[in-house]
Structure formats: structure tokens, C-alpha cells
Amino acid sequence: xxxxxLFLLCGGFLLELGxxxxxxxxxxxxxxxxxxxxxxxxxxxxxxxRTQPIQKIIVSGGCGAHGSGICEATAMQEGLVRNxxxxxxxxxxxxxxxxxxxxxxxxxxxxxxxxxxxxxxxxVFVVSNHWHAIAVAARLQQYDAVVGRFYIEGNIVxxxxxxxxxxxxxxxxPDNDKFVLRGSWLTPEACWSVGDSLYYLQNNMVYGTxxxxxxxxLQRAEDVLHSLNLLDAAHSRAFIDGGKFWWVRHGxxxxxxxxxxxxxxxxxxxxxxxAGMPDVWKKGAFNTGVxxxxxxxxxxxEKILVARLEKKGFVFVKETTAAEYFGNWPFxxxxxxxxxxxxxxxxxxxxxxxxxxxxxIDQDLQVIAPPVANKLKWIEDPK
Numbered sequence: 326x327x328x329x330x331l332f333l334l335c336g337g338f339l340l341e342l343g344x345x346x347x348x349x350x351x352x353x354x355x356x357x358x359x360x361x362x363x364x365x366x367x368x369x370x371x372x373x374x375r376t377q378p379i380q381k382i383i384v385s386g387g388c389g390a391h392g393s394g395i396c397e398a399t400a401m402q403e404g405l406v407r408n409x410x411x412x413x414x415x416x417x418x419x420x421x422x423x424x425x426x427x428x429x430x431x432x433x434x435x436x437x438x439x440x441x442x443x444x445x446x447x448x449v450f451v452v453s454n455h456w457h458a459i460a461v462a463a464r465l466q467q468y469d470a471v472v473g474r475f476y477i478e479g480n481i482v483x484x485x486x487x488x489x490x491x492x493x494x495x496x497x498x499p500d501n502d503k504f505v506l507r508g509s510w511l512t513p514e515a516c517w518s519v520g521d522s523l524y525y526l527q528n529n530m531v532y533g534t535x536x537x538x539x540x541x542x543l544q545r546a547e548d549v550l551h552s553l554n555l556l557d558a559a560h561s562r563a564f565i566d567g568g569k570f571w572w573v574r575h576g577x578x579x580x581x582x583x584x585x586x587x588x589x590x591x592x593x594x595x596x597x598x599x600a601g602m603p604d605v606w607k608k609g610a611f612n613t614g615v616x617x618x619x620x621x622x623x624x625x626x627e628k629i630l631v632a633r634l635e636k637k638g639f640v641f642v643k644e645t646t647a648a649e650y651f652g653n654w655p656f657x658x659x660x661x662x663x664x665x666x667x668x669x670x671x672x673x674x675x676x677x678x679x680x681x682x683x684x685x686i687d688q689d690l691q692v693i694a695p696p697v698a699n700k701l702k703w704i705e706d707p708k
Contacts (some may be wrong), residue, residue, distance in 0.1 A: 338455035348446035349380045354405075355427050355453045355461065356386020356397030362454065367401055369478045370452045371408035377450065381442055382410065383416040383434055385427040387680070389657035396659060411519050412491075416670075417443055419626065419659045420680045424457045424491060424502070429508040432469055439560050439576075439610040445470035454479030456487075460494035468501040499686060502528065503704075511699040513665045513678055515571065517584050524562070526550070528706075538701050541707050552582055552589050564616035565623070566667050577607075599632050601641035606630055615666035618688060624663035624677075653692040 343394030345438050354370045357363045365388075370382070382405065386397025398417040403700040406412050420430045434442050443449060449471045451462040458475040459537055480531035506528055513525035531549045533542040547553050556562055565572040573580045574595050578595045581591035596607040599621070611625040621632040621639050629647050632639040645662040665678040674693065675686040682696040702708075 334490075348448065349444070350378055350448045351443060352377075352379045352382045352450045352452055353427070353431055353443075353461070353465075354382065354384045354401055355451065355455075355458060356390075356401060356421065356426065358386075358391040358393035358395070358397065360393075360395060360400075363395070363397060363400055364404065365454050365479065366452065366502075367404035367408065369454060369476070371405060371410065372402075372478075373450060373452060373476050374405070374408075374410055378389070379450075381416065381436075382415045383418055383431050383442060384415060385421050385431045387420055387422045387426075387657070388659045389655075390422040394656075417627065420662050422680070423508075424461065425494060425504075426510040426680075428461050428464055428494065429505050432465065434506075435561055435610040437605065437609050443469060443471060446472075448472040448474060450474045450476050452476045455481060455491075456489055457491035457494070460487055460491045462469065463495045464501075464504075467495070468504075474595065506530070507703070509681060510703060511701050513682055514562075515566070516665055516667050516678070524549075525701075532701070532704070534701060541702055541704075542708075543704055550582070550587050552580060555687070556580075561610045563611055563613055563623075564665070565616070565621075566665075567616045568668065568670070574611075574614075597642050599630075599639040600631070600637075602632075603641070603644065612661075613663055613665050615668055615675065617666075617668045618673075622666065624661050624666065627660045628664050629661055629663075651686055651690050651692055655692065655696055658684075658696065 352370060352373065354366060357366060378675045384398045384401035386401065388396040390397065396419060398419040402415045402417055405415060416434055416436060418431050418434050421427045432443055436442050438440060439541045449462065449465050451458040456477060456479065458477050462473035462475040465471050477684045511525060511527060513527050515526040517524050521535055522533055523536060526546055531546050534540065557578060560576040566575065569584055571582045571584065573582055577595045579593040579595040579598055580589045583590050611623050614623040616622065619634045621634065623630040624647065627646065628644055629645055631642040633642050633649065647663065648654040648660050663677050663679050667676050669676060673688050677684055677686065681699055683699055684696040685693045687693055
């Protein structure tokens with residue numbers, strides 16, 4: 326007779342660290358493309374919420390992972406609210422398609438004030454019905470200076486090949502910068518071309534290559550874009566592509582950086598830049614933007630801002646979602662979550678990058694073809 330093992334795991338890892346003055350208790354709920362599994366994890370998270378003083382909750386899981394028809398983070402948010410959780414406590418991370426990406430994207434998720442949600446000294450409960458939560462909690466503690474705890478409840482049956490360190494999340498790569506980079510390779514936050522060469526900025530590195538990716542070069546980001554060292558480190562940075570330059574937003578500052586010289590040519594006040602800009606965009610984080618056909622598009626996680634270029638500057642037009650603004654927007658790209666955007670002067674098309682993929686949009690605002698993978702040589706491959 327086949328036996329099922331019902332178990333409840335609640336564990337923690339303690340480490341003496343320099344904790345923040347006001348540490349929080351956070352819940353990180355790992356998604357699943359399987360609806361039944363996802364509902365089970367929602368129920369587990371709701372039960373934990375009733376027993377712990379949880380201040381913020383991250384629900385992590387993308388749209389259409391493994392061919393599913395659900396947006397995991399949205400489904401978890403809605404399910405938790407139905408179970409009595411305050412919606413204002415829940416933050417959606419809707420990029421991740423794997424457990425590794427649950428870690429990669431959740432650790433940098435920001436709130437409505439552009440503050441990183443998971444901070445040193447916080448206690449983070451990683452919630453699931455599977456032991457992959459153990460490895461994620463351990464990695465958060467080891468590399469993100471939090472008190473990492475796992476909360477697992479369920480009736481899964483262990484296999485002979487099952488390992489507690491699920492897919493080597495904790496032990497496979499001791500260099501966390503490299504682990505994070507590999508988990509989202511390649512997802513640039515800015516890109517540009519010089520002659521036949523293409524350059525991509527991701528995290529703290531600039532990756533250069535030819536159009537066929539026959540070879541590549543690596544440089545520290547600060548050695549290429551010297552102004553990065555001078556940005557407001559307390560806030561996120563966002564590159565807005567303007568053609569021959571970027572506007573780089575950080576906090577309430579907006580710097581114009583020339584692509585050719587990489588020098589700052591103008592400094593502006595972010596909150597005054599767009600006439601009529603809603604307060605949520607003045608204070609909150611967004612990922613990237615682009616000036617395309619005299620229209621300014623800013624991409625946040627779940628929405629985009631549209632502004633019109635007039636003689637005296639930019640004027641707010643509307644806030645919408647990418648799925649509503651562009652025709653044929655793919656379900657797997659959610660409502661936005663675009664990481665980088667760049668106009669193509671030769672074709673007039675717009676290229677968008679999101680979670681290891683890219684796609685092109687024509688001047689009629691129609692997606693030209695489904696997203697394609699950014700398959701570029703890894704930084705440790707032979708050059």
C-alpha cells in the first residue's frame with residue numbers, strides 16, 4: 326500500500342548581523358503553474374498570516390509559466406484577499422518562471438515609495454508546499470542579510486532523487502552576483518549600439534558583442550558609465566532611452582547622459598519633468614522608459630505612463646497597461662514588467678526586453694511577432 330507522508334515544516338536560520346533599526350516580518354509565497362498546487366500554497370500562506378505579525382507579503386510567480394493559463398502572482402493576491410489578508414500588504418512579483426527567479430526578482434522588489442521591500446535585518450518566511458522553500462530561505466539569509474525561515478505544509482511523497490537543495494539554489498553558486506545574473510540572463514536595463522557592436526547593461530556589468538554574438542567583452546558598469554557611482558543609492562535607477570542619450574531617473578533627480586561620451590549633460594528635477602504627472606509616478610519606482618515617435622512611455626511592473634512631447638516639455642496623457650496600449654500583447658508578459666526599451670531609428674520599431682526575452686512593436690503599436698529568447702553567450706563561455 327502506498328503511504329502518504331503528511332508533514333509540517335517550519336524552520337529558521339539565525340545569523341548575527343547588523344540588523345536594521347526597524348526590521349519587518351515578511352512573507353514570500355512561491356507560485357506554481359499548477360492551479361491546485363497554487364491554491365494549496367495560498368491556503369498555507371493564509372494560515373501562517375493568522376499566526377504571525379506579517380507586515381508585508383510578496384507573492385512571486387509569472388504569467389503562463391510552463392504553458393499555464395494563469396498569472397500566478399495575481400491569483401495569489403486575489404486568493405489571499407479572499408482569505409482576509411489586507412490587500413495593501415501584498416506586493417506582486419510577476420516576472421518569475423522558476424524557483425531561482427522567485428529569489429532573483431523578489432529580493433529586489435520595491436514598494437510604492439521606491440524602497441526595497443526585503444531589507445537587511447528583516448525576517449522572511451518563505452512559504453510553499455514543497456521543500457524548495459528551504460533553499461530559497463537559506464540563500465536569502467546567506468546573501469541578503471535577513472533571518473531566513475521556511476514554512477512548508479503539505480503531503481508530498483519524497484523521491485529517491487529529491488534533494489533539499491532544490492536545483493542547487495543554495496550550494497551551486499557561492500558568488501551571489503553571478504547567481505542572480507545567471508538566473509535572469511540576459512535581461513538588460515539599458516542597451517545601445519556603437520557601429521556593429523551591441524552593448525547591454527545588466528546589474529553591475531556591461532556586456533558587449535557583435536550582432537551574431539561570435540565574441541563578447543565584459544566591463545564593470547562603473548568603468549563605462551561613470552555617473553553610476555554618483556546616483557542616489559537609496560533609490561532605484563531607471564534608464565529612459567532618448568535616442569542619442571538617456572535620461573536616468575534616481576530618486577527625485579533626472580540626469581541626461583549622452584550615449585557617445587557617457588557624460589552627464591543636464592540635471593533636472595524628476596517630479597517637475599512631466600506636467601500633470603500623478604504622485605504615484607513621482608514617488609514610486611518604474612523599470613525603464615523610451616521616447617518614441619514624440620511619445621514618452623514609462624514602464625512600471627503593472628502599468629505604463631504615456632506622455633506627449635510638446636514645445637514646453639512633456640505633458641501627462643494617461644496611465645494604462647501595456648496589454649491595453651499595445652495590440653497583440655502576449656499573455657506571458659503580464660501587464661508590463663518591461664526591463665528595457667529602445668527605439669530602432671532604421672525601422673522605426675520599438676524593441677522591448679523582459680525576463681530573458683525581447684520583442685518588437687511597429688509604429689501602429691502592434692506586436693510584430695511573439696517574444697524570442699535573448700540567447701547570448703554566458704559570461705563564462707569561451708570568448
